[in-house]
Amino acid sequence: MLxxxxxxxxxxxxxxxAILNKDKQTIIDLAIKQIEAGANALDVNVGPLSKEPVTDxxxxxxxxxxxVNTRLCLDSTKPELIEAGLKLAKNKAIINSTTADxxxxxxxxxxxxxxxxxxxxxxxxxxxxxxxKDRRLELAAEIVGFCEAENFPIxxxxxxxxxxxxxxxxxxxxxxxxxxxxxxxxxxxSPNTIIGLSNSSQGAKNRRIINKTYAIMSMLSGxxxxxxxxxxxxxxxxxxxxxxxxxKQIYCDSFLEAYRKKAG
Ligand code: THG
Numbered sequence: 001m002l003x004x005x006x007x008x009x010x011x012x013x014x015x016x017x018a019i020l021n022k023d024k025q026t027i028i029d030l031a032i033k034q035i036e037a038g039a040n041a042l043d044v045n046v047g048p049l050s051k052e053p054v055t056d057x058x059x060x061x062x063x064x065x066x067x068v069n070t071r072l073c074l075d076s077t078k079p080e081l082i083e084a085g086l087k088l089a090k091n092k093a094i095i096n097s098t099t100a101d102x103x104x105x106x107x108x109x110x111x112x113x114x115x116x117x118x119x120x121x122x123x124x125x126x127x128x129x130x131x132x133k134d135r136r137l138e139l140a141a142e143i144v145g146f147c148e149a150e151n152f153p154i155x156x157x158x159x160x161x162x163x164x165x166x167x168x169x170x171x172x173x174x175x176x177x178x179x180x181x182x183x184x185x186x187x188x189x190s191p192n193t194i195i196g197l198s199n200s201s202q203g204a205k206n207r208r209i210i211n212k213t214y215a216i217m218s219m220l221s222g223x224x225x226x227x228x229x230x231x232x233x234x235x236x237x238x239x240x241x242x243x244x245x246x247x248k249q250i251y252c253d254s255f256l257e258a259y260r261k262k263a264g
Contacts, residue, residue, distance in 0.1 A: 001239055001248075002041065002225035003263070004073045004094070005034030006198060008060060010047015019046065019056050024063045031068040037230040038240075038263045041094060042068075044085060045075035054084045061088045073120075073227070079107045086115040093117040096227075097160065100125045100139040105146045118156040119147070120194055123179070129162045133175045136161050137182055144186045158194040158225055159183045165202040166210060173200070173214070180221040192224035212238055219246065236260075 007030050010016045018026035031042055042064060046056040053076070061072060065088070073094040074085035082095055097120035098108035112119040121143035123129075123136040130136050140159045147157055161179035164172045176195070184190040195218055201210035212235050215226065219242045230236055240259045243249045252258055 001219065001223065001243060002192075002194075003039050003230055003236070003239065004041045004043050004194075004225065004227045005030075005037075005039035005230045006043050006196070006227045007034055007229060007231070008042055008064070009045040009075070010050055010056070011045065012047075016047055016049060019050065019059065022059065024066070027060060027063045028067045031064045031070070034230045035068055035070055035263070037233065038236045038260045039070075039230040040263050041071035041073050043073040043075050043096065043227050046081065053078065053081050057081045057084045058088060061085045065090055079104075079111060082108070083111055083115075086111065086117060089115075089117075094120065094158070096120045097122050098143065100142045102146070105143065109147060109150050109152050112156070113150065113152055118158065119152065120158045120160055121147075121191075122160045122162060123183075124162055129164065131172070131175075133178050133182070136175070136179045137186075140179075140183050140191075141186055144191055148187065154187050154191050155189050158192040159186075160194050160196070163195045163197070163199040163214070165204065166200055166214075167202075167204040173217075177217060177221040180218060180223055184222055193222065194225040194227070195223060197226045197228040208232055208235070211235060215239055216242055219243075 044060050046053045050056045071091045072089050073096045074082045075096040076082050086093055095112050095117050098104050099122050123139040161176050163176055180193045183193050197211050197215055200214040201207035204210055240256055244251050244255055
């Protein structure tokens with residue numbers, strides 16, 4: 001599974017302060033720790049409070065790349081921020097994200113093609129997050145159809161059913177697991193699937209056990225990628241072990257260390 005570290009996000013106070021103070025070391029430490037823990041890519045999000053988001057995105061990307069050679073997942077609703085990151089990214093980037101709105105697809109899919117990036121497509125549009133599976137599938141199918149028409153390679157597309165917190169949307173989880181399975185049937189070759197794992201436990205108590213259980217259940221549905229906190233060592237161990245049990249990695253006695261050595 002593609003593990004994308006979530007911790008370089010201006011939503012977190014330490015990152016917000018590091019951006020304001022141009023404190024490179026905090027960002028570099030977060031980057032190194034996440035990669036050492038098993039992340040294959042790093043989410044980069046300037047956060048909702050950034051006053052100079054383009055400059056902040058450029059600073060984050062340059063700061064990370066000074067010391068760490070990894071894929072970046074450029075996380076913003078604004079295409080101009082994503083493009084600022086794409087221009088600087090040294091490895092194949094992941095655009096996070098487009099919605100199913102045609103106006104958005106018209107801007108973001110050409111960007112993905114021009115910069116040879118992977119693309120996350122969210123199963124939502126201007127009307128918001130659908131509450132049922134069929135509507136999520138319709139929106140996902142619209143994204144797949146648009147990408148096919150523009151010759152964007154479907155193997156570089158990651159469809160996100162949008163995980164909602166279980167404390168306020170408990171009935172949604174089954175819909176998410178079914179959506180993950182059915183998104184895979186939308187085309188041949190299949191699109192990939194991705195979730196923001198920590199969304200599942202936002203606002204809840206016992207967050208770590210919710211995240212872990214949600215991860216395993218999503219993997220059983222065929223999940224291909226997740227944005228998550230890789231510093232939760234038990235979570236990464238569970239993910240690696242699930243890959244072994246699902247026969248996606250070859251077993252060896254040192255499978256936990258062997259998988260981590262391959263990451264990054
Ligand atoms: N899908 C895609 N991208 C995403 C998400 C998604 N990017 C953002 C988010 N969701 C994934 N990243 C996070 C990062 C942090 C948290 C959840 C998801 C989180 N933050 C604490 C909270 O909200 O309680 C903040 C704690 C703090 O303020 O310090 O849980 O779904 N494609």
